[in-house]
Amino acid sequence: MTRAVFLVEHAGPLTTVQDRGRFGYLRYGVTEAGPMDRQAFAIAQAALGNPLNAAAIETTIGGVALRCIEGEVTVASAGGGFHCAVDGRPVGAWGVFSIREGSVLTVRPGYWGSWTYLAFAGDIVAPAWLGSRATNVLSDFGGLRLQAGQHLEIRDAERRPGRERDLVLPVTSRPRQEVRVVLGPQDRFFAPETIRRLLSETFTLSNEYDRMGVRLQGPKLPIVGTLDMPSEALPRGSVQVPGHGDPIVLMADHQTTGGYPKIAVLASADQDGFAQLRSRDRVTFRAVTASQAASSARTRAGALRQYLQALGVREQRSAVH
Amino acid sequence: MPAGPFPRLRAAGDQGLLVEFGDSVDVAVSERVLAFDAALRARPFHGFTESTPSYAAVLVGYDPLEVTPSAVRAHVEALLAEPHPPLAAAALHELPVCYEQPFAPDLADVAQRCGMSEEAVIAAHLSGEYRVFMFGFAPGYGYLGGVPEAIRVPRKPNPVRARPPGSLAIAGPMCLVTTVTAPTGWWVIGRSPARIVDVDRERQFLFEVGDRIRFRRIRRDEFDAFGSVP
Numbered sequence: 001m002t003r004a005v006f007l008v009e010h011a012g013p014l015t016t017v018q019d020r021g022r023f024g025y026l027r028y029g030v031t032e033a034g035p036m037d038r039q040a041f042a043i044a045q046a047a048l049g050n051p052l053n054a055a056a057i058e059t060t061i062g063g064v065a066l067r068c069i070e071g072e073v074t075v076a077s078a079g080g081g082f083h084c085a086v087d088g089r090p091v092g093a094w095g096v097f098s099i100r101e102g103s104v105l106t107v108r109p110g111y112w113g114s115w116t117y118l119a120f121a122g123d124i125v126a127p128a129w130l131g132s133r134a135t136n137v138l139s140d141f142g143g144l145r146l147q148a149g150q151h152l153e154i155r156d157a158e159r160r161p162g163r164e165r166d167l168v169l170p171v172t173s174r175p176r177q178e179v180r181v182v183l184g185p186q187d188r189f190f191a192p193e194t195i196r197r198l199l200s201e202t203f204t205l206s207n208e209y210d211r212m213g214v215r216l217q218g219p220k221l222p223i224v225g226t227l228d229m230p231s232e233a234l235p236r237g238s239v240q241v242p243g244h245g246d247p248i249v250l251m252a253d254h255q256t257t258g259g260y261p262k263i264a265v266l267a268s269a270d271q272d273g274f275a276q277l278r279s280r281d282r283v284t285f286r287a288v289t290a291s292q293a294a295s296s297a298r299t300r301a302g303a304l305r306q307y308l309q310a311l312g313v314r315e316q317r318s319a320v321h
Numbered sequence: 322m323p324a325g326p327f328p329r330l331r332a333a334g335d336q337g338l339l340v341e342f343g344d345s346v347d348v349a350v351s352e353r354v355l356a357f358d359a360a361l362r363a364r365p366f367h368g369f370t371e372s373t374p375s376y377a378a379v380l381v382g383y384d385p386l387e388v389t390p391s392a393v394r395a396h397v398e399a400l401l402a403e404p405h406p407p408l409a410a411a412a413l414h415e416l417p418v419c420y421e422q423p424f425a426p427d428l429a430d431v432a433q434r435c436g437m438s439e440e441a442v443i444a445a446h447l448s449g450e451y452r453v454f455m456f457g458f459a460p461g462y463g464y465l466g467g468v469p470e471a472i473r474v475p476r477k478p479n480p481v482r483a484r485p486p487g488s489l490a491i492a493g494p495m496c497l498v499t500t501v502t503a504p505t506g507w508w509v510i511g512r513s514p515a516r517i518v519d520v521d522r523e524r525q526f527l528f529e530v531g532d533r534i535r536f537r538r539i540r541r542d543e544f545d546a547f548g549s550v551p
Contacts, residue, residue, distance in 0.1 A: 257457030265334030293335035
């Protein structure tokens with residue numbers, strides 16, 4: 001079969017191979033990993049007609065530059081407001097285009113957004129672990145961190161001219177300044193006044209932001225009494241509050257257990273929009289019930305389905321699993 | 322189920338329900354955690370994703386596109402109301418460990434803090450039988466409870482520079498064998514050549530939550546030879 005090979009000329013930090021994620025191993029301490037913005041990832045894959053287990057390159061504001069040194073392949077780019085170019089000529093930051101031997105594909109940050117995706121019409125060659133090629137940043141089992149000088153191989157690479165097009169930026173892919181949260185499971189460690197501040201005041205994303213999570217700055221959220229909770233498993237989106245009182249929102253590479261109280265958990269429907277905020281962006285939180293949050297997840301899934309239908313691409317299961 | 326506040330159900334977002342069985346680290350609570358974990362996995366609901374046991378709670382994961390939070394809660398409550406079948410006997414594993422330098426950078430400190438000789442610390446550690454309470458933090462990080470009273474030392478106030486995988490570390494009643502290079506505030510008193518996570522092995526994790534662990538002392542030459550034995 002044909003292949004395409006890229007030379008990684010530049011890769012900012014946190015440029016990794018990701019697929020949907022590695023599910024079913026939290027009980028062994030293995031976090032899901034997978035894309036920070038799951039909807040943008042799903043759109044890039046669906047626009048190419050890729051299978052559900054396809055991998056993509058995720059990068060952040062450090063960007064990436066890939067020189068095609070062999071073959072040709074169709075590429076989909078989606079996620080955030082990035083600038084995407086082939087040989088310096090802009091291609092849609094959200095779009096499907098082809099690249100051939102000798103050309104250089106670059107992704108640079110634009111005015112907004114923290115994470116973007118490059119999916120390929122073919123199969124990214126990267127080690128799988130526990131059935132997934134998502135990069136587990138902590139352990140280096142599975143996946144791949146891109147570094148300058150590496151070769152990136154796309155197996156069974158194809159040109160799919162029928163797929164080439166611009167993609168409309170869905171309104172649901174914008175960053176979210178107001179994020180819905182479900183209070184708990186350990187809100188009992190906080191005074192009512194502290195909960196009120198969480199839900200009424202503005203927080204700022206600090207520059208301590210990576211795939212594991214982001215530390216917020218704003219009013220301190222003090223823990224009441226002695227902290228005597230045994231470590232518990234925690235889901236992605238947990239808002240954990242350590243002793244310093246700054247909430248930390250745990251994201252795709254979150255640790256699987258935590259011994260600090262989780263004051264709230266982000267609604268799954270708002271996690272992509274939260275991830276697309278940048279350091280120094282501001283955010284507020286609004287409490288909803290688990291049922292309301294689940295209902296918003298179904299609404300968001302419906303909107304994505306409609307978006308993909310309008311594109312004329314096959315419906316893809318985009319949710320968590 | 323026992324009277325009192327437990328089991329207690331708490332929403333953990335719209336993809337998780339936390340079922341708490343206590344607020345302490347002890348074997349009786351852990352047994353209830355594992356019994357529920359087993360019952361849930363034997364009888365999952367539509368939309369169930371995974372069950373994650375920890376010291377005193379189980380995180381029940383679900384897909385909000387497939388099942389509502391209230392249906393998850395109803396299923397969990399029904400399971401809790403039933404008697405759980407007894408758990409299968411826990412497997413016993415023996416992990417080799419070398420307590421020699423340079424594998425034991427904190428052994429002298431631990432001995433001093435406990436007012437014991439280094440040999441007595443090693444003997445005390447070897448005398449324990451440990452229980453895998455949970456995995457957490459990183460792949461294969463099993464929190465093993467059962468460090469004998471005499472060598473319980475609180476964790477250091479701040480994590481120390483990266484320690485290599487295989488480090489045997491103790492803090493309070495817990496010990497663990499690390500699997501990745503990471504800073505730790507625990508006291509490193511030895512190193513095990515056992516591969517707790519082995520990507521080339523069919524069974525990729527050496528033990529399960531609830532299993533029992535004993536340690537066996539090996540010399541440096543046995544440690545070095547360990548990897549070469551097929």
